[in-house]
Amino acid sequence: MNNASFAALFPLGAHLCREPMPAMSEMKRDLELLKRHGFNLVKLQEHWMIDEPEEGRCNFSRYEELIAHAATLDLGVYLGLTCEQAPHWLYEKHPGCRMVRHDGSVVSYEAQTTLPSDGKPGPCYDHPGALADQLRFIRRLVEALGRFENVVVWNTWQEIGYWAEGLVGGHVCYCPNTLSAYRAWLQERHGDLDALNRAWKSRYRRWEDIVPERGARPLVCAQEMTWRFFMDQVQVAGVLRRRAEAIRAADPRKRPIFAHKGGPAFASGQDWVYARCQDFLGTSCYPAWGCGHGWDDGHRRPFVREHALLTELWDGVIHRFDHIRSANPGKGRAGAPVWAAEFQGGPVSTGFHLGRVPSADDIRRWMLTAIGAGVTAISFWVTRAEIMAAEVNGFGLLDSAGDTTPRYEEAARVGRALNRHADVFAQPTWGGADVAILINEEAYQFCSTLADGHEHLPYSVRGWHRLLWEASIPVDFLEASDLEEQGRRYKVLILPFPLSLSEEVASRLLRYVEQGGC
Ligand SMILES: [Zn+2]
Structure with a gap:
């Protein structure tokens, strides 16, 4: 498998592993199982903290072994980065790279494990030293794993965002480096302080006097709106762009680079900005992970299964892919690929509660609806049921044991059918709406x-x-x-x-x- 042969396929993949990984022999067996059923892609997730435990001493041997085994099976590899789970030495080396909450307190959290949320929020990459170390690590990763021609796509950020309010108790980042980047951006945008004062109807004397609002309630004022815009669309976009540039510079085969979101920012232009930071933008898709909203028409009517399934299809699948497809560069036949970067393969697990186990009908309905919205690649989350506590026994096309399930068989069957017409389904052939x-x-x-x-x-x-x-x-x-x-x-x-x-x-x-x- 290489980029050219992969381009002729409808990418049908499944996430294989992240830390903590199952035994190598089990993962290899699952690779063989995926191949036997017609899958052509496998997702591997790396973690900076695990891969460079000591500065300069990288160990990618497990990925190398898996990628080499995937190559013998003619499987492509989708390689995802986890730079939010940063190594401890980075915080020791650059104490100033810790993010700062809106109340001025420093985020002391360092993700020791991938869950929850892939190590978010991570260090602040507005810190020049932390940024340089991150980019050096990315180049080293790409030089090592990019030697394998069956690596067919890079993903720079899994479910883009910091999610700091829920994970570390407050919005970020108010550190001196980010505030200084904010002021530099304002200066570039307004030219001089007089112009900014005219626009904001303010009387700032020096750029240093400009600080973001930090109140508990959102305020309708230029300062608040501008700061939010900066954090959501300028700061995050800067991190995305730098990661993509580092990969592009280190990858001799110039494979596609993307990133994906947990879900679109509906009604906002944010996804149009993110989509232009690398080759394209994808999204996760978990149709049975809660859908519908109290404001939806009919939400308060008695529960009817058919109505709920329709809402699941609309809210969980087509709405999000219509949005991501539209946000990606280009339109119609000249458009970018549309990746379902994480696609629900099994029951959602949140500890003690195991959600509905998707039936074969569910899987087929979700896949075909996604295709109807212009999706050109599907990578299931995950191959085998999760082993880490917070999501244990969940999400897998396959259960903890056994070589098949009805949902796995159906995913493979639909995927094989799509691949018989890959010239249509793997290409961005959406004709555009009226x-x-x-x-x-x-x-x-x-x-x-x-x-x-x-x-x-x-x-x-x-x-x-x-x-x-x-x-x-x-x-x-x-x-x-x-x-x-x-x-x-x-x-x-x-x-x-x-x-x-x-x-x-x-x-x-x-x-x-x-x-x-x-
Ligand atoms: Zn910062």
Whole structure:
């Protein structure tokens, strides 16, 4: 397997392992099992903390053994990075790389294990020393594992984000390096302090006087909106871009580079930004991991299984892939691949509770619906049931023991069928819809600061999408900055919850209507 032969296939994969790993012999046996059933891709997840336990002393031998074994089976490898689970020596060497919460306290947490959440939030890569060490590690990893031609794709960030509020008790990052990067970005954006003061209606005397809001409640003010935009879309994007550049520089075969999110940022332009930091953006997809919302039409009606399954398909599958497909660079036949980077393969496990075991029907319905939304690659999470406590016995196409399950057989059967027509299904052949829902980042920023109204815009977008889906009308999402260039291809544009609209976007919309759009 190499890049050229892989490009002719519909990527049908499954995550094989992350730390703590099962025995090597078991993993090799599962690789052989995947191959026998027609899978052509296997996902391996590396961890910086495990792979470079002492500065400069890297050990990639287990991945090398697995990748070499995958090569003998003609399987491609999808290699995912986990740089949030950083080694202890990094924090010792650069004490200033610890993230800082909004209340000024320093995050002392260092992920010792991959769960929870792949080590998030990790160190702050605005620290120049920590950034340099991270990029050096990435180059070394790519030089070592990139020797194998059956490594076919790199993934720089598994479920992008810091998730700091839930994991370490407060938003990040307010460290001196990040604040200094924020001020430099403001300077670049506004030119001088007078221009910023005019825009914000403020009287700052020096750039150093500018500090983010740190209140408990979100505030509707320029300072708060700008800081949030910076953290969500500039700072994270900077980390993504640097990782992709490091891989590109070290990979002689120039394999595709992507990253994926836990789920799209609905109603925001964030995913359009992230998608342009590497070759494309993917997403996780767990249809049976809670779906539907109290605001959905019919949510309070008595439970009807068919309605719940429809909501699962819409909310869990098609809504998210319509969004990610639209956010990726290019459109239609010239568009980027659309990866289901983690696709639910087994029951969701949250400790004592084991969720519904997906039936063969579930798996087939989820896969085909994803394909209908333009998905061009599916990698299941995971091959064999998880072994780590928090997610133990869950998620696997296969149970803890045994060589098959009905859901595994069906995933393989659908995958083989897709591969018989890989020229159609593996290519971004989405033809484009006649209707688009307009995504306006400025409106999103504005609405997200409303104390009692921040959900109205995302759920208005959601309502429009569901309405169109139920009417069998294909839909794209169009980001407002693409309106001039791409608006003309749509007969109808929908602008949900237009509480705030800049003169610029309003005049673009006016031109669209004058040219015959509605
Ligand atoms: Zn920081």
